[in-house]
Amino acid sequence: MKLPTSMKTTLNFQDADTFYEQLLDAHQGLSRDQSELLNARLILLLANQVGDARVLEECVAAAKDFH
Amino acid sequence: MDELRTGYAETALTNGYEFTSGSGYQLPEYPFEAPAELATGTVGEHPVVIVGAGLAGLTAACALAHYGIPAVLLDEDNTVGVKGASSRGICYTQKSLEIFHRLGVYERIARKGIQWSVGRTFAGQDEVYSFDLRQQSGYNLSIQPPFINIQQFYIEGYLVERIRELGVVQLRWNNRVTGFQQDDDGATLSVTTPAGDYRIRAQHVIDASGCHSPFRQWVGASVTAKKGDDRWCIADVRFTKHPPVERHTWIEAPFNENRAVWQHLMGDEVWRIDYQMAPNADPEEVSREDVVRQRLQRQFGADCEVEIVWVGPYAYRSECVDAMRHGRVFFVGDAAKVVSPFGARGGNTGIADADNLAWKLAAVLQGRAPAALLDSYHEERHEAARQNVLVTNRTARFLRPADGIERVFRNAAVGLARQFPFARQLVNTGRMAIANPYTSSSVCDRTGGLSVQNVAFEWPDGSRGVVNDLLQWAEGRLLLLVFGDPGRAGLSRLRELSEAAPLRCLQVLGPNQRPGAVEHVRDPQGHLQGACHVFGHAWALVRPDSYVAATGESVDASLVQAIARALGAAGAHE
Numbered sequence: 295m296k297l298p299t300s301m302k303t304t305l306n307f308q309d310a311d312t313f314y315e316q317l318l319d320a321h322q323g324l325s326r327d328q329s330e331l332l333n334a335r336l337i338l339l340l341a342n343q344v345g346d347a348r349v350l351e352e353c354v355a356a357a358k359d360f361h
Numbered sequence: 362m363d364e365l366r367t368g369y370a371e372t373a374l375t376n377g378y379e380f381t382s383g384s385g386y387q388l389p390e391y392p393f394e395a396p397a398e399l400a401t402g403t404v405g406e407h408p409v410v411i412v413g414a415g416l417a418g419l420t421a422a423c424a425l426a427h428y429g430i431p432a433v434l435l436d437e438d439n440t441v442g443v444k445g446a447s448s449r450g451i452c453y454t455q456k457s458l459e460i461f462h463r464l465g466v467y468e469r470i471a472r473k474g475i476q477w478s479v480g481r482t483f484a485g486q487d488e489v490y491s492f493d494l495r496q497q498s499g500y501n502l503s504i505q506p507p508f509i510n511i512q513q514f515y516i517e518g519y520l521v522e523r524i525r526e527l528g529v530v531q532l533r534w535n536n537r538v539t540g541f542q543q544d545d546d547g548a549t550l551s552v553t554t555p556a557g558d559y560r561i562r563a564q565h566v567i568d569a570s571g572c573h574s575p576f577r578q579w580v581g582a583s584v585t586a587k588k589g590d591d592r593w594c595i596a597d598v599r600f601t602k603h604p605p606v607e608r609h610t611w612i613e614a615p616f617n618e619n620r621a622v623w624q625h626l627m628g629d630e631v632w633r634i635d636y637q638m639a640p641n642a643d644p645e646e647v648s649r650e651d652v653v654r655q656r657l658q659r660q661f662g663a664d665c666e667v668e669i670v671w672v673g674p675y676a677y678r679s680e681c682v683d684a685m686r687h688g689r690v691f692f693v694g695d696a697a698k699v700v701s702p703f704g705a706r707g708g709n710t711g712i713a714d715a716d717n718l719a720w721k722l723a724a725v726l727q728g729r730a731p732a733a734l735l736d737s738y739h740e741e742r743h744e745a746a747r748q749n750v751l752v753t754n755r756t757a758r759f760l761r762p763a764d765g766i767e768r769v770f771r772n773a774a775v776g777l778a779r780q781f782p783f784a785r786q787l788v789n790t791g792r793m794a795i796a797n798p799y800t801s802s803s804v805c806d807r808t809g810g811l812s813v814q815n816v817a818f819e820w821p822d823g824s825r826g827v828v829n830d831l832l833q834w835a836e837g838r839l840l841l842l843v844f845g846d847p848g849r850a851g852l853s854r855l856r857e858l859s860e861a862a863p864l865r866c867l868q869v870l871g872p873n874q875r876p877g878a879v880e881h882v883r884d885p886q887g888h889l890q891g892a893c894h895v896f897g898h899a900w901a902l903v904r905p906d907s908y909v910a911a912t913g914e915s916v917d918a919s920l921v922q923a924i925a926r927a928l929g930a931a932g933a934h935e
Contacts, residue, residue, distance in 0.1 A: 330766070334773035342783045 301352035388440045389518050393535040396552075398559040407433045408726050410550060410563035412538050412576070414441065416450065416513060417694025417711035418569030419520035423464045424719030426529040428837045428905075430726055433561065434530060435552060437537035441517035449513040450708030451627050456796035457712045458505040459815040459907065463829045466519040467505070473628045474511030480608040482790050485615055489778040490785040494793070502888055503814040504827055508793070511628045513708060541566070541579040541690075548689045565722055565735075566690045569715070572680065574696035580687035586680040587754065589701075591761040592638040594647045594674040596657060597631050601666040604632065610790040612760070612775060616659040621760050621790075631670050634660070635702075637760065644674035677701035677757070679750050685739040691718055698746040703756035703791035706749040710794065713906075714742050720905035723837050724928065729863035734929030737804040745797035752792050759789035799908065804929050806911030808894075813907045816892040818869070819883040826882060828892065828907060835865040837905050839927055843879070843916070844869045844890050845898035851916040852877040862924050902927055 414436035540551035694711025777784035796812030893901035910927035
């Protein structure tokens, strides 16, 4: 039996397409290293928005165990 | 120890990772006296033998002396200060200071040491994070400050003199343990001295012999270890120009090739400046006097006159024995676990190990508790050791990120911290040591396991008392504090309890409450109650190491059971 998760897997974006575009635009013209750093900053900023330790743990696991 | 003359001698520049002698400091020397066993040729029998006169061993010896246990302490050396180790403790936590207060050496530490509460962290020229421990509620109740910085050997020297003054525990200098065996009746140690070899028997052995403990092998203790490639070089110095009395840390110091630097004041106006080196740095090179001077000049300016007291390069590792008890052997301090120095989690937890073990040994040896109580030493202090290893490893990883994505994340965190308050919490230059809570101890209730700060209250005559006075009064027994009015029936039950169990009972009254029949004190500001982690009408069962074993509301069977459980009595488990 799967334990109930706290991580949202259904749509929560208000505007997914806009965010996706903003994400790509932010990386435009950046070198690989600069992009990597931007992503790292973004992850930390977003993680603080989430805050909840269990949700964060599940998000890390979901990203890592992805197949 | 003569505080005016002991301290530091001439400059000592020493090289080598594994061995850095402390000849820069002038240390007291203690006389070798031929043990009685050598004269009589018999094997001495002792309740407790402690091996190693460092912080943990001396704390254990001093605590046992207070409880009246005639232990024997064996040290291979004839002085305090760590020979053969390249780094020593300078930073002592409130919990350690409270223990030292109980042991009678706090006043000397406070006079010699430096109090501090402000810490600042820099990256480049910018301050990214600061804290003031005095503003944090966790620290402000105790009569002891959050931290005192002082050279480790001063504390050790004060403990030696206190142990001699108490006269219960024998200190045997130049007594090196060379062999160990244990059987059903006790343990036998082989000891080498300048006057010959002898054997000594002990019911219990406290191994406080440090990170190179031979006991690990003798008892077959398994160790979980992790080795890093991070290299550091300490310079203990005196200045003509003083930095502020604060803990300053740089994650990326422009004057140290953008590597980390620590800056801290100790006694005798000696500053410890600890420089992170390149991972492949040659220890001989980085600790050469001209190189050290250059580094200091880059930080403090060419015009600053610097007197170098001691220089020591070191590499750290983390190690933790998987079991803190092996039969009659108890591992304490660095013999049990070794951590990197971040957050002062080494020496301080050794002191707490010793304090945790001493009252339990005394209670068992003096017939107040069954032998099962001793098993809780591992449960409680191994949890603390694991936690300290975990926390310091996280700091080590932040300060020495692996090349690649770990470094990217650190750059991101440090960058964000300059602009956004939330990200400062990610900047990890060491999480200061605390009195570790016990969450999985068989002798602590789920309401217990927390440290009780050494707070003040009023004796019935209005004079000031502190928690340590009450623990002294309890003389190694449990201390039951009953807050408010337990009623007539409750009071009579308390009287019966304190006659039947190894327990001292005390009523704690608010400003306008009337005392019942039991002995009482007043807690007008509720500090004692707050320190015991209870509210309203309640009781708190406080152990000799100033931890709450359990708390509750009514004086009933649950209290009786909590007392039995706190002493490790079989069948007391839920």
